[in-house]
Amino acid sequence: MGSDRGPKTPELKVLRPEDFDRWWDHLMRAFGGGSVSPEEREQDRSLTEFDRSLGAWDGDALVGTSGAFSFRMTVPGGALVPTAGVTMVSVSATHRRRGVLRSMMGRLLADAHAKGEPLAALHASEPAIYGRFGFGAATLHLYAEIDTARVTLSLPPGTDEIRVRYAEPAAVVQECEAVYAALVPRRPGMLAHRPGWERAGLLDPEDGRQGASALQCVVAERDGEVVGFARFRTKVGWGPSGHDGTVTLEDLCALDPAAQGALWRFLFGIDLMSTLTMRSRPADEAWQHLVSDIRRCRTRLRDAGYVRLVDVGAALAARTYLTPVDVVFEVEDASCPWNAGRWRLTGDAKGASCERTTDAPDLSLSVRELGTAYLGGPTLLSLAAAGRVRELRAGALAEASVAFGSPVAPWVSHGF
Incomplete structure (x- = not known):
């Protein structure tokens, strides 16, 4: 008698050191299978944080990889903010559209939140992929x-x-x-x-x-x-x-x-x-x-560095602002539901606070737009011109857009 059940979503497991070579070989195949030197393999092994690296397993078949580095990133104002550097993401061509990537990204973001990292960042091999997980193109x-x-x-x-x-x-x-x-x-x-x-x-x-x-x-x-x-x-x-x-x-x-x-x-x-x-x-x-x-x-x-706010309140409070700002954001976030809702940001060049509120919203946007504008590169005004930010209080958009700026262009200086 046949079964009407579809294939199961592969199981996520923390990477063991003894599985590194198999995990890394899967990653290289997913990125085209080109020749990679032993030196690069050993460097990646030495930098890999095994407790933050995942393998997706379908039985005894490894079908997905992902990981994160424990970074600290400079934000406007000069503070160094704990940041999950998402990396080594791949899914086997045999297991597309099975929820593997969504499962791994959900786990990585939940782990970052549990570790108290307000931000996540990555370099996108395919930019079309990561917007749906809340990452915005923040640097050039x-x-x-x-x-x-x-x-x-x-x-x-x-x-x-x-x-x-x-x-x-x-x-x-x-x-x-x-x-x-x-x-x-x-x-x-x-x-x-x-x-x-x-x-x-x-x-x-x-x-x-x-x-x-x-x-x-x-x-x-x-x-x-x-x-x-x-x-x-x-x-x-x-x-x-x-x-x-x-x-x-x-x-x-x-x-x-x-x-x-x-x-x-x-x-x-x-x-x-x-x-x-x-x-x-x-x-x-x-x-x-x-x-x-x-x-x-x-x-x-x-496009270069992609940024995502893992904790909206902590991330917005961690940076400073070019001009005084007092604005209520209505934030959408399907991947990190703890961010969804209204946040009141109050800040200036000396510091900021960002707390939950029931006040009427001034701007409506998704966490992706906040990530795009967070480091002071692309502006909220430009995102609004693309229909990605809605102004609900007259004047709030220009106020917030100017405040989010940076005197120097943001730059993620190396890959990871």
Whole structure:
């Protein structure tokens, strides 16, 4: 006699260390099955938080993976807020539309809430997926391909006081990490590093270089103190007119304009190179105001960090606001029902509070829109123009939109 029952939703289990290789292989297959170096596998193993990583099992078949990192993210005002860095998400092609992803995301968000993390963040391989779980595109990455044979730089005062020298990347990792750590409070979206993350930028498998050099590093020094660094690769090329090499920037951090200027001057002037390419840079990075011809830099922007408020009250109270704000939000949240309802946000540049209320709402929106605007990038006004935010009290939208802004563009500085 036949059964009318459909297939069961796979069971979620916390990842055991002995299952890591199988779990990781499933993830790699789901992301196209390309060749990945042993070094990358071991790095991922060392950074994985096993108690926050899940496998979805259909009997003895592993059919889904997901996990989270325990981060702290800078928010407007400079506070570091506990954040679940959602990562390693995959579902087997044999188990689509079985509720696997929804089950894993629900578990990850519930766990983050239980841990007291007001925020969650991720990088989306497919942006269409995560909006339905309340994640909004909160930051942008700047990409550029600069014709350094034609573009010159107008450098800031003090640049000539900076010494730039080559260094083995691993030999100066602590000095570079100190520069990065000093920058974290300055820009919303930046992530404070847990132990081990300082070495993630040193990964350099030979089969991943695509014909370019091994990873190179220079540090910028003032009076013997490291005030900036750049990690990059070079690839020599030759054309009918001579050299046509490319510098690919992997990372650059500097504490002040002069240190930045010295590093950019070095990258623009490497022998035999005529193109500087970069990706994943801040949307408002200062070099755009130093170049002689921005059109020959072929810039473009792309969505980057996605943010979700796991605890609306705690998240909105954790940041500061550019201008005084007193507004009641009516929030929809299907994935985290504890957020749904009315919240009164009162705040300014010194601090904020956000509490439950029964007062009449001023703005109506979903938690996705709050995540999009939270770090001060996309505005509530632009979301309202798209029909995503409704103004219920005249003037409330402009008030809140200006208050949510940030003096600098938010930037999630690295993948995870």
